[in-house]
Amino acid sequence: MEKIAVWVEHRQNEIRDITFEMLGKAHQLVGDGGQVIALFLGDPSQKGLLDKITPHAHRTVAYLDSNLKDFEPLRYQAAFADIFEKVDCQLILMGQTAFGMDFAPAVAARWEIPFTTDIVDVEVDGGLIAVRQMYSGKVSAKVSLKEADKMLCTVRAGAFPAEDLPTVSGEVQEITGAVEGDFSARAFVEYLEAAVGDVDITQADVIVSVGRGIKDADNIPVAQELADALGGVVACSRPVADKKWLPKERQVGTSGKTVKPKVYIALGISGAFQHQAGMKNAGTIIAVNKDPKAPIFGIAHYGIVDDLFKVVPALTEKVKELRGWGNSDK
Ligand SMILES: Cc1cc2nc3c(=O)[nH]c(=O)nc-3n(C[C@H](O)[C@H](O)[C@H](O)COP(=O)(O)OP(=O)(O)OC[C@H]3O[C@@H](n4cnc5c(N)ncnc54)[C@H](O)[C@@H]3O)c2cc1C
Structure with a gap:
């Protein structure tokens, strides 16, 4: 060609x-x-x-x-x-x-x-x-x-x-140019910036993102605690936003936000292409998923095949320990 x-x-x-x-x-x-x-x-x-x-x-x-x-x-x-x-x-x-x-x-x-x-x-x-x-x-x-x-x-x-x-x-x-014609059927009216919400995930260096594997809104704090320990923010896949477990502004993907953090931790996210499109350019991608065949492992730099409810609290503890936060002194 x-x-x-x-x-x-x-x-x-x-x-x-x-x-x-x-x-x-x-x-x-x-x-x-x-x-x-x-x-x-x-x-x-x-x-x-x-x-x-x-x-x-x-x-x-x-x-x-x-x-x-x-x-x-x-x-x-x-x-x-x-x-x-x-x-x-x-x-x-x-x-x-x-x-x-x-x-x-x-x-x-x-x-x-x-x-x-x-x-x-x-x-x-x-x-x-x-x-x-x-x-x-x-x-x-x-x-x-x-x-x-x-x-x-x-x-x-x-x-x-x-x-x-x-x-x-x-x-x-x-x-x-001087385009001519009747263009009245559709016209540009105004450019509206999408709402950023309370947290702007597009600016975050560290994102802990949850998918359907988080199972319930009540479990979001499991991810939030890891994000806090790492100085990051919590984002999500589309089903989580659809179920209103997190606000729509936190959704990553083709119909959500495109993010490029230094670290993206995907918890219980299968890695559908619509999700990958929004995060695949992250610096380091870490995935935790029970299913070794989950597509997210195809783009992850590090993968943990296990139950997130077992892995994440242990990770959070380790990060806190490394930061010298101890158990109660967050
Ligand atoms: C037009 C269109 C636009 C879309 N836009 C987006 C978009 O912007 N963003 C987006 O994310 N999706 C989008 N989607 C949806 C997308 O196709 C997928 O359906 C969605 O990304 C799946 O989300 P998920 O990975 O959270 O859920 P699932 O695909 O259900 O995956 C859940 C994963 O969690 C794992 N899991 C379950 N329990 C545990 C556990 N205890 N521990 C560890 N792992 C566990 C499972 O093995 C599974 O891989 C769009 C779809 C369409 C048609």
Whole structure:
């Protein structure tokens, strides 16, 4: 594969990590001599964002229009129509994000191009083969995309590293856009930051996270005590938030928060991909689970196969001892 385009995703004037993750993968796929093309749609005032992108793309196509400051699907589709034919590439990568999930299917449908969603890997083996996970990550499927001039994939956040991207000296092609049409069916109204709650788990260095294995709200203090001893916070998987054992703001995962602590301790969490997506980039992952086949062990740096109600109090005691807290002097 010689030419791959990456749609640059930005929100609130920040390039989102998924963009760098896709750029890295695109470089790996095209190899030496290939071309990575960044596709940027935005407002002229956001041109400064390109400084972060252009060092990592052989070519950047920047379509600038004052109506493209915030992601609005209909306007973005119209803008994309202006550049689609001009961008010579075999594959387009977009994020499997709220924006990408809205945008990519419309692009695929409009140009009738082969399209695979939520991929966690992609390789060239004769044709283009995308890897997707099924049944909550228990099975990986290889999907062969029908050969076409252009193909499109949406990439799961966190599937590829965002660091150590190759640096190239890329050219920038600016296009002054003026998208026209009736876009009244859907309009950007306001950007609302999700509630942080009493504890902001996205800022914590140490997270002790509980899953359904904690069994009852009354058992949360078991995890809280370990978190306190470590100077961390308690987070949770989705079932725990759904049952209201902890507030929704503590939920980690695709429909919760993405966290990147130094240490993530998963207690009684199976490690469904929706959960992993929110925590797999933690520095050190420690999992405690009764089931040795739990998917969380696939990404854990350290694993304990045992009953959390046996392991956690012992761990807490040990941490307190090491910190010189003793039994009663917390
Ligand atoms: C659209 C969508 C979005 C989603 N978003 C999210 C999300 O953001 N975050 C999220 O977490 N999930 C999300 N999910 C749900 C996800 O698919 C899983 O169902 C969920 O992550 C499972 O949570 P869990 O690991 O706590 O529970 P389970 O899968 O039930 O796992 C419980 C684990 O606890 C272990 N266990 C039980 N008792 C003990 C014990 N005494 N000691 C040790 N281990 C024990 C079991 O072996 C098991 O592995 C989403 C699902 C969908 C469809």
